[in-house]
Structures are given as structure tokens and as C-alpha cells.
Amino acid sequence: MSQDCPTLQIKDGKLKGFMSQADDPSAVPVYNYLNIPFGKPPTGKRRFLAPEKSEPWDGILDATKPTHHPPQDNEIGHMYADYLPMKDTLGAPTERQSEDCLRLNVFTPSVEKSSKLAVMVWIVGGGYMRGMAGIYDGVALSGMNNVVIVSPNYRANALGFLSLGKNSKVPGNNALRDIILALEWVRDNIESFGGDPSNVTIFGESAGGVMTELLMMSPLSRDLIHKAISMSGSPLAPTVFGGGEATREVLLKALNINASEPDAILEKLQEVPVDVLIEVQKKFYGPYAFQPIVDGHVITDTPENISSTGQRHKIPFLTGVCDSECAGILAFVLPPRYIEGSSKEEVKAVFEEAFKLRHPNTACDKVVDRLMAAYSDVAADNDKYKYSRIYAEMAGDSIFVVPAIVSATAHSAMQCPTYFYYITKPIEFNHSESNGPGIKNKLDFVKCDHGDIPYYIWGVPFVKGELPGGAWFTEKDAEFSRLAMKYFTNFAKTGNPNKGSDVSVEWPVFDPVSKRHLVLDDEPKADQNLHADKVKLYTVDFPKIVAEHSK
Template sequence: MESETDVVQVSQGLLQGRKTTTKSGGPLLCFQGIPYAKPPVGPLRFKPPQPPEPWNGIYKAQEEPPVCPQHENGVFRGQEDCLYLNVYTQEINPQNLKPVMFWIHGGGFVIGSGNTDMYGPDYLVDAGVLLVTFNYRLGVLGFLSLDNEDCTGNMGLKDQVAALLWVQQNIESFGGDPNNVTIFGESAGAICVSFHMVSPMTKGLFHKAIAQSGSALNHYAYTFLSKSRSFAVGQRLGLKTKDEKELFSFLQNVDLEKLVKEAENIIARVENTSGLRIVFVPTVEKVVPGQQPYLAQHQEILLKNGQFHHVPYMTGTVTHEGMINLRAIVRKPQLLKGVNDHFENVLPRQIRDALTDSQIQELCNKVKKFYFQNSPITMDNVASYSDLNTDMHIAAGVCLAAKYVARSSSFPVYFYNFSYDGLLGCGKMSMGPKAAILSGPYHGDDLGYLFRLGLYDPDLDPDSNEVKVRSKVIALWTNFAKTGNPTPHRTPELPIEWLPFTPQNERYFFIDEQLYMGTYLRNERMAFWENIYQLAKL
């Protein structure tokens, strides 16, 4: 039975949430839909987030907020007034302030939200942490850049900074510890975590970081083409101009739904690619007088030079990350003909742009030999195609970022591989009934072992392997948030020590029915891609 919480004082005024229970029956206080910035509408479209307005009376923080505008599978949803966050905890007056876990949702920078259809707080809150989830601007609204003072870009990342600032100012009112904040995210959310590690804007706003299946070094995590893509959007919407100010004024006032849809469509027409269709993403900013840039130098330079926030860092992958890129092929194997006929388009755009035509062909030959022994790609060797996508799109960048951090950080780096294949694998489920062509988890399958999946929440036998693995994952993640060490002491649930990843000893913690340590995961494959990155000077 639900009731209202006590009234809480935050910087904008008084608010009140609702009391309910977690799935296990434990206490759960929900404060949902709290504005952390002004609505980014009208003249604030494409602008940095502004401090939220105060209110009179008691704000009812009892319903999930609207999602930020997005277009998925032909359906548009969301509204521009979307910069809200949610706070979940067991109690607002604990004897000791609780560690704060600040979740950054994924979705390729174009879809998703912090809402409970994917990210129910139950299991994390039961483990004694305070959870914050939130929405940030996506796609063209969050990452348009004209590389000038009108539109510097990275607004979606700056929204996240605004949410972190709100946490610093207000989380103690909910019983959270502003001096113990762990940022964590998956996929695009992990990329955001990685960018926050190197941005001067985030200094002091978090104290630990977890990047799941992503890093700022993934090739699709950034672009140098923001400006040309911005003009391409204007042209598709009917404005042919070379004037930046005219374009900016036009895009600030154009119909929201048209803007979001056309921005998503340009990459297939403007750029020669058959890979990931992620158009507007983070970028290095032009330094503008009077404005602090979120990112003024390329992230690899900063990581390589040790210019990042030195905090305990956890990162990792799942076994078959690359299966997310094979969704269409699983449904229509005949699409493999196009892959074989135009294999060069499989390579990331950033790599192709850095090479001559002859170098691209030479690289294609190397990749074909390394992954396929020069055989055509078919459904019989699709596992190798999944490995290629795993390494090229995710694992190589995650591994390289971990090496850079471990090389100069004053804190430990913990690297995992999630290898359990169970009923809570939401990534595999989202691909449909034909997806299970490879055993092992797919991209996103780890999420079902951290969050209560509102869209899919089966009642499981407490003795099932799924429940046991979920308990292990929750303990590892919350131990890290509490202490900076995922295994501060051995328990029957966590019987082995998770040893740090170092440049001298690349240790990996394998999360499966049984937990175990290993070394040099995907070693030959990672070395192959490091050589390619050096060739392309990425």
C-alpha cells in the first residue's frame, strides 16, 4: 500500500514523494520527476542547461517524468521539457549517509530514459545505496554543434553535469552522501562516464566510476563532423544556407518532431556507411570566451597523458557485445551478401577517413584473414562476425581506456567480463526469438542483473542461478560504491578477491555461475585493433 513520504527541503523548495516497497518487501521511497534544470525550450534549445526555477508550496514528486524526444521504430515520443531526475532510497534520515549511485542510461545517444520500464531501483536500494536516475537531451537536441558561441555542442553531457551539481547541492536532504557519489552507466551511458572522467566540468562531482560496455575511445563515441551534419539537417528540413546564425535560428524554431526524425535520417544519405547509425554524439568544443568547455581536447590525448579524474574505476564487457549489430542479419541472413560485397563499409567511419583507398583495401584484407580466414561471412561463421563487431565497436575501446587509466591512476582499476547467459538477459530478449544463435550474453544482458526490469520482471525461484548471479552482481557493484573495492572482504557469496587490472598484469574478473579471475581476455584480438588504431592515428 502506498502513502506519501515526509516533506523534503531542496534548493528549489519543498517536495514530497511516495512510499512503497521493493519487490522483496523492503522499504522504498520514490521521489520522481524532480526538475534539475530549466526546460530547454524556445531560446534554450541547443543551449547549456540553466539552473532550475524555485516553486511555491509542496512539489509532488510522485510520477515518472516525460522522456526526452526520441524516434524509435517509426514512433516519436517525448517532450523537450524533460530534464528531470528521480531519487530512490530506503529512508531519508538514516543513521549514516548512504552512498549515492548515479545511473546514466544508454541508448546510443538517441533513445532511452532513466525510468523504471528499464531501470527499477529495487535491488540496488535493498543493498543499502541511494539511486539517482535521470533524463538528458538526446540526438540532435543534445549533441548538435556549430562549433561557435551560439552552439558549442555536448548539451546532453552538460545536462548530466547539471544533474550531478543538483546531487551535490541536495542529495543530503534525502539521506545521501554528497562525498560518496559513484557514476555508472552502460553502452552510451558508459561512454558518458568515460567522458566525465576527462572533463574539467565534472571535477569533484563524483568519487568513483563504473563504465559498462563502453568508453570514450569507442569509434562511434565522438565525431569531428558535427558542423557538416548540422547543415545537412537544415537542408533536409528545407533550409539551404552556409550562414551559421541563419541555420541556428532556423533549427531553434523548427517543428520538434520533424527535427528529431530528419536528424536521425541524414547519416544514411549524407555519409557512406552501413555501420552504426548514430549521428549526433560528443565532440571536442571550440573554446569560447566566457564559457567553460566540457571538452577542449581529444579524450584519448587526455587519457593517455593521465589528465583525468583519479578515482577508483571499474569497467568491463559482456561476452557477445557485437550481437547487437547483427539484429537485422539474424532476421534476414540474405543481408550478408551486401556485407561481403561491400566489406569496406563494415569498418568504422573514423578509421576509413584516416586511410587512403589502398590502405582501406589492405585493412579489409587483414580483417578478413584475421576473423574469417578469408572465407565469406555466412550464418555458419556468424560467431566470428559477432567477435569482429564486439572488438571493433566496443571491446577494443574499453580495453584501451582501461590501460590508459591503469597506467597513471593513483587508484585501482577493476576489469570484468560478464559471461552468464540467463533468463534476465534483456539484450538478447530484445532481439526476438531467433536471437539465441550464440550461447552467452549479448550487449545489455548485464542490466537485468542490476535493475528490476519494469518491462520484463519474471518471478524467479530464489534458488535459481539467475537470482544467485543477480545477488553477486548487486553485491559487487554496491561494494564498489561503498568502499571503492568490489570485494573488500570474502563472503560465501563472493568467495574470491577481485584483483586489479594493471599494465603489467591484465587481470579480468569473470562473472558467471561461478566467479573466477583470468588474464589477457581477447588478447590477440585486442592487440590486432590497437595496431589498427595506431595506423589510423585514432
């Protein structure tokens, strides 16, 4: 079908793409341009350094081939794939990896410069350890909603987040710099794809949601983004920002690098085979992963200080969380026996270890006892899943729900349009023996899990092709996806999720007092003051509890 797709001229050269169309009567054909370089290969002497702008090419670049994923640990991806099946419509299997990864995909319904379509730039999640932007097919989101979708890669794990010191050649946050370079590419080239460079929305989920908000705090992105959507991730969470120094020392020890000067360390790291580099990082999971930091360039202060002093970009902001963020895929590693039913001691030990990372001089056992007591009514004492559920609720509130509410509150206080969602819609193939017999089921109390919302926002039910494991989307799944896409693309176009395509329920503006939000499900409804008791627990009571038990 490539002969039906126009050859485009952009700043660096010409592109040949192909056409596709979503499986819905409302969908228009979409032009696909894949694997477009936006940065020089960050290999050899460029490894661990800030990205550099791509160079022009001769002839016509074949943009019909799938992109390579950044180097990452495939074992984690395979574990999640048992619960999160994806259609491989773009031919980008997880094994297709390369350090030459600063590439992006573009999906657009028009290549007329006069179209001036809203642009949505995706920031994929993956806990900073992994991330595969190339698996997301934008045919439905673009073709059913008349927007341009851009999906760039960024370097993950140490390749994207290692810091050798603020004043070194590797101050940190290379992954954020990769996205900023991609946004500069969008500014310079997106008109050729029918997009409006003055109407760019970044949207990300999980670690991508955290990075979305961090870009709202960076002086380097101020003129590049005009709206932002952060899903299931906030840099105000206690375990997602500022870590990595101890992990760096473990990494260097594992690689037998004994140099002390940053330049010497960098030279040694650039010589390590990439597969060795990935292998030694498999243990750096969750709070032990390399993370974004205050580097003095991309991020100049802590997210808390930037938020509390009103220094975020003054742009429309949409954010929210799932109701079961830590009840599904994020709980299958910790705590022990979660699926069988964890004990009180097992759950307590997990939280104690996590709190010690941030509060080393505190009697963490007493702090955890106080917090767990606030969740004693989550389930009956004779429920074998009582402590698994306490873990899920406590982790979900402290890592996702409360930080997102605090972030929305800070942004709204700047007199910026702010919208908040709480999604409760489960995906059936994780709760059925007949739908997706090859897909693992989740526990009955799991509703909308971490990682579920991209299915809906990307319109995966309308993307042609089969899901693995015999899974399929129900009619309700598809109709909910249609509605969710309308809300989110309305916001990308206008800064208001209600303005544009017709939606069934008015999404209220979030404000710092009533904290009005939209509960997203088959029948959306407006609500307010989500988890008010837990917001108070973690923002008011928790600092006092920590102070009370500090040594």
C-alpha cells in the first residue's frame, strides 16, 4: 500500500511511508511513517552523553520498516505480556533492539500543511528500565479522532538515567533530553505531516506519566509543549525521583570499574558491551532503578519545590489514576505470596524496606504499623486476601493516587485548566476463562489495573489484528475506548475534554477545594474529593508520624 502514501520532504530528507485504517466506520485512512531518526545514534563515544540532532540523508528513507526498541531487559517484558497482550501490527517484536534507537513513528490522517491538526506526542512507560514506543499503533487514535500522533523512543535504564555528577559530562536525565530533542523535531517538521507545531500535547503513562510532568517543570521544554496528559504517574510520588546514586555504585562494582574520576568512569562504561550492561541491571527494579534527578539543567529543583512554588509550565493539564494501580501487575513481584494471600508480616516487611530507602533514620516498623492500621477495614479478618488487599490499597494510594491529587491541586492553584480522572473500568480478558484463555487472570478485586488505560486511549479495540492468547475486546470495551479517545483528543485539540466531539457526561474542572473529577467507566459520572481521608493521611499525618519515630 506504500504507493498510496505520499513521499514527504522534511528537514533531513525524503520519507516513504504506508497507509492503514482502523476497524471502524468512522475511521479515515492514516499515513504511517516509521523509524524516522531524530537523533544521531547514541553509540560509541556518544553513549551516555546528551543526544545530538540527526543528520540529513540522501535519497528516500524507507519509513515503512518498524523501529528498533532501546536496549532493555526482555524478561520483564515477557512477564508483563502474560497479562498485557498487544497486537504486533507494526512488526516490532520485543527482541528487536538497538542502541541506535533515537527514532520515532508518526501517524497522521493528513499531510496537508494547511490541516493544522493537533499533535499528540507519546511518552511510553516502563519503570525507567524499559519502554517500547514502537509497539503502539496510532491508526485508531489518529484516524478516528483527526489528530497527529508522534511516538518517540528514549534511552532506558542506565543509558537514559545514569548520572556521574552535576558538573560531569553525564549529569543525568538523558532520557528526558531525548524526548526534548524529539519535541524539537516535532516543532521543526510536524507541519509536513499536517500537524500544528503550536498545538502539541505530550501524553504519557506510568514512568511516561512521571516524565510528562517533569517536562512541565523543565526550562528546556517551555516553548515546545502546550498541553499535557499524565496517566498513572507523578514525580511527587515517593519512589520515582531522585534515586540512582547507590545503584550507580552497584553497577560500577558489578562491571569491575574502579575509576573514581567521572571522565575515566565514562570511558570505561562506553567500552562495555551493551548486552553486558543490560544483564547487570536486571536487579535494579522499582525504587532501585536509575531515575530522573535534579541535574541543574533539565530539572533545576525538586518536583516538590517546583510544584509548591508555582513554577510548572502554565498550560492545560489532564491527569488521573486507575482504581487498582497496585493490585495487579505491580504486585506480582512484591509482596511474597500476593496471589495466594500474603501475611501481615510479609506485607509489613515490603513497606519497611521501601520506607528505609527514604527515611533511614526512622523506626520504620512503627511508621508502617500506623499506616497499615488506617487500612484495617479494607477486608474482613477471615478474608485470605486481606493483607494482599491492604498492600494494594496502601501502595496504590501512596505511590499513585495521592501524588496525582497533590499534583493536580498544585497545578490548579496556578489558575491553569486542570482535569482529573479516576478510571474503574476493568478489561474482561483478565477476568475470564473463555476470553483470553492464554492470558493470565487477575484477582477478583482488581478492576482497572496499572497499564490498562493505554488500551482504551490508543483505541486498541479498533486496531486490526489479533491479540495473543485468544484474547478479545468486548463491545463494552470498544465503546468505552471510543469515549475515552474523544475526551482525551478533545483536550489535545482545545484544552477542554468536553469541547469538540460529543461526549456523554460533562467532565468538571478540578479545583483545589472540591477536587472535582470524572469517574471513567461504562457510565461516567462526576464526583469530588477522591480518597480525601488518604490524602490527609499521607500529606498531613504521615510527616508527623515520621517525625515522631525519627531517631
